[in-house]
Amino acid sequence: MVENYQDLYQLIQQASVLYQQKNPSKSFEVTQQENGSCSWTEQTSGKKFVFMLAKLGDELKIGYAYFEPNEQQPDWIDDVLASVVTAESVCQLVDYDFS
Template sequence: MIKTHEDLHQLVSTEIERYLAEHPEASITFEVAENNSCSMKNTQNDHKFVFLFARFGDEYKVGFALYKGYDPNPCWIDDIEHEGFDQNFMQILIKEHLIGE
């Protein structure tokens, strides 16, 4: 469960490392921005996810956007409850959207 920006950064970077350990041919970078958002980018197809931890009223969520190629407009924007943003969810984002498309 994500409770802080640091939790978010740790989960994203750990799951990138886990994916790369199983798929050494892949190339994914990780970056933390000044506003505490973080991103992962597939350098082979230039797809990029940006993640942000935020509070909306009494709810805590992780928002994310997927950018494809060099298009400055995201093709997918969504959010998920902080309890649902876990290892399995991250692996789905990596395999099916960052790498797979």
């Protein structure tokens, strides 16, 4: 369960290992920023996701933003309860075709 930014980074790292196992031909980079947020950038296509934490009342949420290749502004932003996010669900999100 994600409760802080270190947990978030570990979750995204777990997802990256799982994703690489299922998609060995895809190349990507996972990094953690100084503010704790994590980014996942697919090297081939340039699509990027940024994951962050937000506390809304008593609920902890994971926010995520999708960036089209070479764009500075996100194309799509949403959030989900942190308690329901898994490595598998991150892989599904990253693999989704947003076009």
